[in-house]
Amino acid sequence: MLSCQKATELMSQEQDRPLTLRERLGLRLHVLICAGCNNYRRQMGILRAACRRFGGGDTP
Amino acid sequence: MGQNSRPFPQKQVMDLDRQRELNALRPDLLRFARLQLRDAGAAEDAVQETLLAALTGSHRFESRSSYKTWLISILRNKIIDTIRSQSREVSASSLAADETGDDLLNDSLFDRRGHWQDSARPGRWADPEASFEQQQFWKVFEACLDHLPAKTARVFMMREFLGFETDEICKEAGISTSNCWVVLHRARLGLRTCLETNWFAGEGA
Numbered sequence: 001m002l003s004c005q006k007a008t009e010l011m012s013q014e015q016d017r018p019l020t021l022r023e024r025l026g027l028r029l030h031v032l033i034c035a036g037c038n039n040y041r042r043q044m045g046i047l048r049a050a051c052r053r054f055g056g057g058d059t060p
Numbered sequence: 061m062g063q064n065s066r067p068f069p070q071k072q073v074m075d076l077d078r079q080r081e082l083n084a085l086r087p088d089l090l091r092f093a094r095l096q097l098r099d100a101g102a103a104e105d106a107v108q109e110t111l112l113a114a115l116t117g118s119h120r121f122e123s124r125s126s127y128k129t130w131l132i133s134i135l136r137n138k139i140i141d142t143i144r145s146q147s148r149e150v151s152a153s154s155l156a157a158d159e160t161g162d163d164l165l166n167d168s169l170f171d172r173r174g175h176w177q178d179s180a181r182p183g184r185w186a187d188p189e190a191s192f193e194q195q196q197f198w199k200v201f202e203a204c205l206d207h208l209p210a211k212t213a214r215v216f217m218m219r220e221f222l223g224f225e226t227d228e229i230c231k232e233a234g235i236s237t238s239n240c241w242v243v244l245h246r247a248r249l250g251l252r253t254c255l256e257t258n259w260f261a262g263e264g265a
Contacts, residue, residue: 003174005166012245016219016226036181043252046188048220050201055221057092057132058125059198 002030007037011044078127082111085128089135095202096139096217098210102146106138140222143214143232158209162246169253182252185260197259204254208247215240216247 002010007030010023019027031038053059089110093103113134121127169180176182191197205213215233218224224232230240 003170004176005170005174008249009241009245012248013241015248016241016244036176039182039184040252043182043185043256044248046185047248047252047255049188050192051220053192054198054201055132055136055217055223057088057129060193060195 002026004030004034004037007031007034008040011037011041015044015048078115078121081124081127082114082131085124085131086111088128089131091202092132093135093139095205096214096221097142098214102142106135106142109138110135136222140224143218143222158212158243158246162209162250165246165250165253169249180253183256183261185256191259200255200259204251204258207254208250212243212247212250215243216251219244 007027010019010027013019014027031041086107089107090103093106094100097103097106110131114131119130121130169177171177185191205217208216211233215229218229218232219226226237226240226244230237233240235243
């Protein structure tokens with residue numbers, strides 16, 4: 001079973017490289033039972049969206 | 061295109077407006093460059109070059125926001141040029157120096173088995189799109205970026221703002237691919253923690 005710390009590393013890396021099948025399954029299982037990491041994963045998506053807007057000059 | 065065939069007087073009026081818009085947007089451009097280059101002189105140079113390119117270009121814009129988007133895209137390229145010309149400045153040793161803070165952050169977030177500390181468990185971020193529409197959110201966002209260790213921030217912004225692939229960042233920074241992932245992870249962890257503490261937690265999410 002993945003620790004949350006390890007899961008956060010994978011959730012970052014999935015933004016930069018394709019995860020292996022084993023990593024994907026481990027992560028999917030982990031976020032199913034861990035609300036904190038489930039939120040973290042959403043936050044990674046929000047962070048990327050924010051960076052896209054900021055980096056594109058698309059801010060108010 | 062055809063904008064070059066516009067009657068001369070109208071073109072002149074537009075240039076005057078652009079001059080004013082440029083002055084209004086200059087501080088935004090400068091902040092954007094400073095965040096990424098962390099060097100006031102280099103940031104100033106990149107912005108100057110951008111303004112020069114903008115004033116000699118002949119594009120037309122309907123609004124300040126589309127003008128800003130265009131200027132930022134020019135500035136991004138200037139920043140990329142600057143980073144490439146100072147290649148390897150982000151040395152492996154200086155990234156190692158960033159790690160001290162990293163350990164402190166990890167200790168405050170995770171227990172010894174690597175599970176979230178109760179106080180640090182990530183919460184749900186309500187309605188990010190609504191946050192994106194608020195100037196105050198972007199102030200917090202910039203402050204959080206500025207709060208990251210310098211070299212870590214630089215690698216992160218090369219990835220997320222300038223669109224470098226990790227391979228290329230590693231090469232420019234002179235670090236291994238796995239080290240690059242570690243640095244990016246560290247940046248994301250620090251940034252989301254800062255945003256949660258200083259923005260999303262206060263929203264009653």
